[in-house]
Amino acid sequence: MKGLLRPVFFTVVAFLFATLVFAQEEVLDREFMLEDLRKLSHDAAEGRQIGTKGSEAARRYIANSFKTVGLKKLNKGYLHDFSFESRDGKAVQGQNIIGYIKGELETAIVITAHYDGLGVRDGEVYNGADDNASGVAAMLSMMDYIKGYKPRHTIVFAALDGEEVGLRGARALVEDDRVPMDKIILNVNMDMISNNNKNELHIAGTHHYPQLKPFLEKIDTGVIRFKFGHDTPELGNDDWTNSSDHAPFHQKGIPFLYFGVEDHENYHKATDTFENVNKPFFAKVANLILFAILELDKGLD
Numbered sequence: 443m444k445g446l447l448r449p450v451f452f453t454v455v456a457f458l459f460a461t462l463v464f465a466q467e468e469v470l471d472r473e474f475m476l477e478d479l480r481k482l483s484h485d486a487a488e489g490r491q492i493g494t495k496g497s498e499a500a501r502r503y504i505a506n507s508f509k510t511v512g513l514k515k516l517n518k519g520y521l522h523d524f525s526f527e528s529r530d531g532k533a534v535q536g537q538n539i540i541g542y543i544k545g546e547l548e549t550a551i552v553i554t555a556h557y558d559g560l561g562v563r564d565g566e567v568y569n570g571a572d573d574n575a576s577g578v579a580a581m582l583s584m585m586d587y588i589k590g591y592k593p594r595h596t597i598v599f600a601a602l603d604g605e606e607v608g609l610r611g612a613r614a615l616v617e618d619d620r621v622p623m624d625k626i627i628l629n630v631n632m633d634m635i636s637n638n639n640k641n642e643l644h645i646a647g648t649h650h651y652p653q654l655k656p657f658l659e660k661i662d663t664g665v666i667r668f669k670f671g672h673d674t675p676e677l678g679n680d681d682w683t684n685s686s687d688h689a690p691f692h693q694k695g696i697p698f699l700y701f702g703v704e705d706h707e708n709y710h711k712a713t714d715t716f717e718n719v720n721k722p723f724f725a726k727v728a729n730l731i732l733f734a735i736l737e738l739d740k741g742l743d
């Protein structure tokens with residue numbers, strides 16, 4: 443091609459590319475997702491501390507969403523009970539919420555986000571909007587989309603309890619004999635995905651599982667800057683390999699990808715509220731993680 447047609451050709455290509463990128467940017471219902479985030483981090487949920495009324499309210503809300511989407515149940519219901527002894531010797535009861543969409547293959551991808559939080563301290567509600575109503579709200583939106591998409595792998599959705607007291611829900615899940623661990627090929631964990639003003643999202647896991655990186659490169663449109671390295675102690679960064687619910691999966695040899703923002707001024711404070719969440723950033727990130735999951739579902743065996 444030469445002469446006058448060449449710039450026209452490139453303009454058309456650029457336009458098509460931009461449309462494609464733009465069209466791919468958001469498929470999740472933003473209003474819906476923000477409404478879930480607002481409700482889960484509302485004062486009425488009292489910070490969702492494990493074993494409290496606020497936690498129960500959040501759990502009911504999440505289980506109800508599972509039911510509305512029509513997720514399949516592991517046993518009789520969506521609730522997965524576990525218990526453990528706290529540091530001061532008390533028995534603590536926790537409940538994960540687990541449901542799944544059956545794929546064509548025997549193998550499964552497990553998507554996790556913890557719903558518990560720090561609760562109420564000195565009369566102040568620690569709303570835990572970014573940590574981690576954001577991850578749960580993203581998960582609830584994704585369920586609906588993935589249901590319509592018909593995945594190759596079985597996609598398990600697990601809203602986990604007791605993360606803040608030692609990854610208890612995730613540990614209970616991987617230790618449960620009824621869960622066929624040998625069928626799980628990947629854990630995608632979301633924990634704090636809504637509070638960042640630099641358009642930066644951290645992704646951990648590719649240092650341990652470099653085979654996962656090309657999938658992330660595929661969905662990288664440049665809209666959000668992907669940051670790697672929080673799983674590589676040699677880089678001198680904080681190592682997040684064991685810092686959230688992906689850790690028990692990793693310790694069982696299951697590859698993981700963790701998505702989350704850098705710690706911020708509202709982290710583990712009463713100011714981690716819905717008002718302080720960066721809404722456009724959150725919506726973009728939730729969509730990107732969904733696209734990553736779809737690519738992984740397509741490409742992994």
Ligand SMILES: [Zn+2]
Nearest residue numbers: 573574633634
């Ligand atoms: Zn968290």
